[in-house]
Amino acid sequence: MSKILVVDDEPDISELITLHLMREGHECVCITNGLQVLNAVIEHEPDLVVLDLMLPGQDGMSVFKRLRADSRTRGVPVIMLTARAQVTDKINGLELGADDYLTKPFSPRELALRITAILRRTKKVTHSSEVRTGPFLLDRKNMKCFHNDQPVDLTTTEFKLLAVLMENDTAVHTRAELLREVWGYSDDVATRTLDTHIKRLREKLGDAGRHIITVRGTGYQFLADPSAQEAANVRA
Amino acid sequence: MSKILVVDDEPDISELITLHLMREGHECVCITNGLQVLNAVIEHEPDLVVLDLMLPGQDGMSVFKRLRADSRTRGVPVIMLTARAQVTDKINGLELGADDYLTKPFSPRELALRITAILRRTKKVTHSSEVRTGPFLLDRKNMKCFHNDQPVDLTTTEFKLLAVLMENDTAVHTRAELLREVWGYSDDVATRTLDTHIKRLREKLGDAGRHIITVRGTGYQFLADPSAQEAANVRA
DNA sequence: GCGTGTCGTGACACATTCGTCACAATGCGG
DNA sequence: CCGCATTGTGACGAATGTGTCACGACACGC
Numbered sequence: 001m002s003k004i005l006v007v008d009d010e011p012d013i014s015e016l017i018t019l020h021l022m023r024e025g026h027e028c029v030c031i032t033n034g035l036q037v038l039n040a041v042i043e044h045e046p047d048l049v050v051l052d053l054m055l056p057g058q059d060g061m062s063v064f065k066r067l068r069a070d071s072r073t074r075g076v077p078v079i080m081l082t083a084r085a086q087v088t089d090k091i092n093g094l095e096l097g098a099d100d101y102l103t104k105p106f107s108p109r110e111l112a113l114r115i116t117a118i119l120r121r122t123k124k125v126t127h128s129s130e131v132r133t134g135p136f137l138l139d140r141k142n143m144k145c146f147h148n149d150q151p152v153d154l155t156t157t158e159f160k161l162l163a164v165l166m167e168n169d170t171a172v173h174t175r176a177e178l179l180r181e182v183w184g185y186s187d188d189v190a191t192r193t194l195d196t197h198i199k200r201l202r203e204k205l206g207d208a209g210r211h212i213i214t215v216r217g218t219g220y221q222f223l224a225d226p227s228a229q230e231a232a233n234v235r236a
Numbered sequence: 237m238s239k240i241l242v243v244d245d246e247p248d249i250s251e252l253i254t255l256h257l258m259r260e261g262h263e264c265v266c267i268t269n270g271l272q273v274l275n276a277v278i279e280h281e282p283d284l285v286v287l288d289l290m291l292p293g294q295d296g297m298s299v300f301k302r303l304r305a306d307s308r309t310r311g312v313p314v315i316m317l318t319a320r321a322q323v324t325d326k327i328n329g330l331e332l333g334a335d336d337y338l339t340k341p342f343s344p345r346e347l348a349l350r351i352t353a354i355l356r357r358t359k360k361v362t363h364s365s366e367v368r369t370g371p372f373l374l375d376r377k378n379m380k381c382f383h384n385d386q387p388v389d390l391t392t393t394e395f396k397l398l399a400v401l402m403e404n405d406t407a408v409h410t411r412a413e414l415l416r417e418v419w420g421y422s423d424d425v426a427t428r429t430l431d432t433h434i435k436r437l438r439e440k441l442g443d444a445g446r447h448i449i450t451v452r453g454t455g456y457q458f459l460a461d462p463s464a465q466e467a468a469n470v471r472a
Numbered sequence: 473g474c475g476t477g478t479c480g481t482g483a484c485a486c487a488t489t490c491g492t493c494a495c496a497a498t499g500c501g502g
Numbered sequence: 503c504c505g506c507a508t509t510g511t512g513a514c515g516a517a518t519g520t521g522t523c524a525c526g527a528c529a530c531g532c
Contacts, residue, residue: 074407077357094349099357100336113330121313121335121357140376141399143392155489156379156392163377193491195509200489202510216499216508391519428479429521435480436519452478452529 002119003027005046007037007063008081009055013104017050020108024116034063041073047122048115053082053093061096068097077118079111133166134211134224147208157182158201165212165222174219238355239263241282243273243299244317245291249340253286256344260352270299277309283358284351289318289329297332304333313354315347369402370447370460383444393418394437401448401458410455 004026008014011032018028031040034055041049049067053060064080067073077099082089084103093101099118102111131138137146143159145152154162164181165173175194179185183193198220202209213221240262244250247268254264267276270291277285285303289296300316303309313335318325329337335354338347367374373382379395381388390398400417401409411430415421419429434456438445449457 068407074403091343091345091349094346094353097353097356099353100350107327109327110330113327114336117330117333117335118357120333121354143379143396157490160379191491192493192509196491196511199510199512214509393520427521428523431479432481432521435482438480450479 002047003029003044004115005037005040005044005049006030007034007040007049007055007060008032008052010052013052016108017111020112021115024112026115034058034060037063038066038073041067041076046076047119048099049076049078050111050115051078051080053080053084061093064093064096064098077122079114079118081106081111131163131166133222135208136166136211136224138163138166147205152204154201154204157197158204161197162201162222165220172215172218172221176219178219238283239265239280240351241273241276241280241285242266243270243276243285243291243296244268244288246288249288252344253347256348257351260348262351270294270296273299274302274309277303277312282312283355284313284315284335286315286317286347286351289316297329300329300332300334313358315350315354317342317347367399367402369458371444372402372447372460374399374402383441388440390437390440393433394440397433398437398458401456408451408454408457412455414455 004021006014006017006021006028008017008030009032014030014032018030021028029040029044029046031037032055035058037049037051040046051060051064053064055063060080060082064078067076067078078097079100079102080093080098081102082093082104090101090103100114102114131140135148137149138144138159139146140163143154143156145154145159145162160182161178164178173181176185178194179189179191185191198212198214202212205211211223213223215221240257242250242253242257242264244253244266245268250266250268254266257264265276265280265282267273268291271294273285273287276282287296287300289300291299296316296318300314303312303314314333315336315338316329316334317338317340318329319340326337326339336350338350367376371384373385374395375381376399379390379392381390381395381398396418397414400414409417412421414430415425415427421427434448434450438448441447447459449459451457
């Protein structure tokens with residue numbers, strides 16, 4: 001179930017679209033004034049916008065451009081709707097970054113399916129930069145780390161180290177592997193840097209440092225559930 | 237740059253498509269036999285498949301169904317291509333999970349743009365950490381930045397700043413916006429820090445620093461093509 | 473062309489982060 | 503229990519990153 005914002009001046013078309021979308025299990029919000037689109041997207045945070053380019057008083061295309069110019073709305077997928085079936089119009093719309101372009105008259109069923117097709121691809125995107133393992137949340141985009149929704153302040157190196165460890169929990173990461181992934185060391189260098197950083201990580205994680213397991217003679221391991229430690233105490 | 241698999245029996249259409257896609261910087265693989273599609277997808281791991289439904293000897297739709305039935309090929313986006321413009325055909329194709337459905341005759345430019353639109357949404361799922369804008373490549377996962385495949389050494393702050401700027405090229409980012417996104421300043425602080433970091437970024441980018449445009453009185457802007465600068469010199 | 477305000481630039485002090493080392497603690501095999 | 507190897511820990515100096523400031527350069531309005 002997704003939230004769709006429909007921007008159309010003609011009530012009968014809006015109604016037709018809404019009806020079909022709700023039948024598919026989507027939630028719908030309709031507005032008729034193009035000037036409100038930006039605010040509506042910010043307020044409702046829809047998963048997708050259906051934008052009729054034929055709006056009274058203004059150009060739908062400039063409305064779209066404004067959507068793509070604002071960081072808060074730029075990510076939302078947009079399907080353009082218009083009576084102009086010229087190829088150049090289509091190309092223009094797609095070139096500006098529209099996700100699809102439908103010409104009237106269109107089948108509401110087709111629109112609903114195209115919406116589904118786009119949502120199928122986009123749903124994951126918003127969470128793509130975020131990795132969640134147990135009570136931990138790594139936000140790659142903002143380089144932030146959270147433990148039980150409490151922010152943990154990490155250095156670049158610490159963040160990368162934790163990211164590699166978390167990338168495959170339950171897997172044991174050898175010292176050589178970690179030194180390669182985090183520090184870029186290609187050959188097997190004898191250094192205590194890794195140990196020190198593990199220590200600093202554990203320190204900053206506080207009680208949650210228990211999640212980082214030492215695998216003696218091999219390397220380190222991240223466990224989402226440290227209580228299962230004994231079961232995983234196997235040498236590689 | 238993505239890898240596209242084109243499945244079409246007619247050589248002239250294949251050639252036309254390939255030509256346009258390669259012009260966009262995509263890599264193309266063409267096959268004519270529908271029976272090979274599954275293996276071709278597994279072997280080449282394309283980012284997208286353009287599938288002509290009119291294949292000799294077999295039904296393109298069943299080829300598609302086989303793609304969606306195999307876990308190794310299920311995720312790959314498919315654009316259907318056909319001469320049948322019936323709405324029921326379209327609906328049928330989209331219902332089965334196609335990402336788009338184009339009817340002949342079609343504009344190769346439109347096809348290329350629709351491919352771009354789909355890739356824009358899907359690329360992030362697998363390569364979520366990589367952002368490409370013009371000659372720049374930002375690798376979030378490893379916090380690396382490349383310009384024309386040459387690595388550029390950036391600080392955490394510099395990286396974040398560039399990332400925000402690149403996130404939407406052509407868009408103007410206000411000082412307040414950048415200070416909020418990169419430094420977390422909520423209220424409008426008067427500081428020259430931003431200027432300094434812009435300077436450092438430009439310095440490190442060398443000649444490529446031209447991509448960062450000053451919008452006097454407003455903020456900064458990243459342009460993939462700095463030569464189009466004049467056209468974009470509009471105040472927000 | 474002049475004045476004002478904005479932006480670019482270099483220098484500086486301060487803060488943070490990093491890698492190394494010495495030593496302590498711990499685990500493991502005998 | 504002992505000795506050895508491995509890991510934990512705290513401290514240190516060096517390197518790097520960061521924000522502020524002063525001054526120069528530049529664009530814009532008049």
